[in-house]
Amino acid sequence: MHASSIRGALAQVFQIPLRPTLRNAAGQISTGITTTTTSSFSTSASRAAKKGRGAKPDQRITLIRYFLYHPTTLTPRPLRFSRNRYLRHWTIHRAWNLYRAKVKQARQLELERQYNAMHAANEELRVGAGDGGKLFRKAQMKTGVWSIPERGGGVPIEYARGLVEWMGSTGGLGSSGTGLGAKAKIWDSEWTRS
């Protein structure tokens, strides 16, 4: 009773349509069950009835509803700009788009340069190496390029090392020592071919 009154008040304040409570739903289910089952060994319902409480709605669900629903009058929140502020915003937006376009174009051009260098090298290898293109044909063999590392090809697992924003000083890659404060290695310089 107390909980439902709170819900009613909240629904009024936050303008949420009042939904069927869990208690009602549970009551409906339980009545359905009691009508179909005739078992007298079920003690939970009678026990709850004895205590005079019935099935309570889970308080957590009430809280989640309370905190995650927000009044519709405030959503979305208003964002009001003055004329100059809006012009500044527009300028910033344009500047950002220009900047991104420049970055993108620089990347594209770099890829093109690399591709052209590769193309020129392969063409030179084909016609200018003086061996009738033997080295070129050998270089174009794709055997093992997409294999798996265990079979002597493919891309090694070390390629999975991702970029990070900061390098830590402890732990991490092949830390030289154990426990807290052990110095982390950024690069495994002592690696040896076994």
Place this chain on the structure above:
Amino acid sequence: MAPRSRGAKRIADALGFSTPKNHVCLSCRQSLALTRPQRGYASAATAKATVEAPPITQLSPDGPEASPVPQPIFTIKAGVVLSRPPLITPDPHPFETAYYLYQRRLNERLVLPFTQYFYYKRGTPAFEQWRTKRQARGGAATRDIGKYNAYTDEAWNDEVLEGDETGAPSKIVEQLIADEGRAEEFTGTGDPKFAGLKRRTEADEKNDQRSLERSLSRTLYLLVKNKKVAGQSQDESDFWKFPSGTIIGHEGLKQAAQRILFSSLGENMNTFFVGNHPVGHYVARFASPRPGPPPQMTTETSKASDSALLKQEVAQQPDQHPSLVNGEKTFFMKARIMAGQPSLAASQDQDIEDFRWLSKDEIEKAVHPDYWVKVKNMLATQ
């Protein structure tokens, strides 16, 4: 053809008024007569095979019999562009930093209020701590927008002034770490203000160009300086180059590149060669023809078959190894280093004086200008 007509033709031939191929000119007839005998092909092919089969290291581009004009002769070399990929994200542009802070504050103006009682129970120590820190931040729940509260009368004032450090990543990290208060667990030997997190290392401070822990946000390329050889000009020994060497025997570019890298800088590098084809090339023409490199013999036992083949060839055609070459063509193979370091002590050839790990703009200063023009396009900027 019927025998009768054949006889008639023979008679006509004998009488001389039916000469075959009268309509074909003299030069064409000669050439046809040259190619007529069918057995000549096989013999010519075998002869060609025995005369040719030159070693791939030294030859003019079109073969020795292509034209009477002597073609320039080039030494074919394989080079290695060994690179260490960047390990940390690139440094953000100041405009990016400012823009992200601007957007975060705009977002703060737009989002719904933080539901603090859902995450912190009222009256608990965690709640008190949260409330204290939130008040210290000026009331904002977000920890990366500085002192700004979108629920006050000053909410309109969400733009920072020029030169403000609020949005700088280092500032934000520093503040987050101070907020958390567990810095000493992770600091190690680093800066406790940043809990040991760093973007610059000791190698950066000392500018140790042999170290791979330098310039973590850039791709580093391995460059070497060869030892001075008698007869070389000053230019060649003074400038840095990518490791390169002559191809031996029948090996391909990738095998040659691997052999050159490991024999000149030691085997203790975990490398991966990206693909089998070259990513760039460099053609050097000498001012005057100079003696080419002698046909080398591999010392490794695994290359015994190759070297035996090569010896055979040399024995068969000693004149096919020209003593003078007009230049060299280096084809660069792309490779990545995953672990390890080059070492001069472990090198077998001992022909390298020094090595360095350089980023693209440092390479520009270290190499010869002509070399730079040829190699710059295959290098990555970041």
